[in-house]
Amino acid sequence: MAKVNPFHSKLTGTKVYHDNNQCTEGNNIETKNRIAGTGGLPKCDHCKRL
Numbered sequence: 001m002a003k004v005n006p007f008h009s010k011l012t013g014t015k016v017y018h019d020n021n022q023c024t025e026g027n028n029i030e031t032k033n034r035i036a037g038t039g040g041l042p043k044c045d046h047c048k049r050l
């Protein structure tokens with residue numbers, strides 16, 4: 001597992017940010033839809049467990 005800079009999706013409905021490159025949910029976000037930073041969102045539950 002590896003920590004990465006926080007990022008979130010720019011798509012509507014986004015409620016969390018991700019900060020781990022092993023997060024399948026985060027990896028499902030296409031690069032073009034990624035925005036750097038937390039966006040003021042809570043951390044992804046999956047990332048918390050990694």
Ligand SMILES: [Zn+2]
Nearest residue numbers: 018023044047
């Ligand atoms: Zn995540």
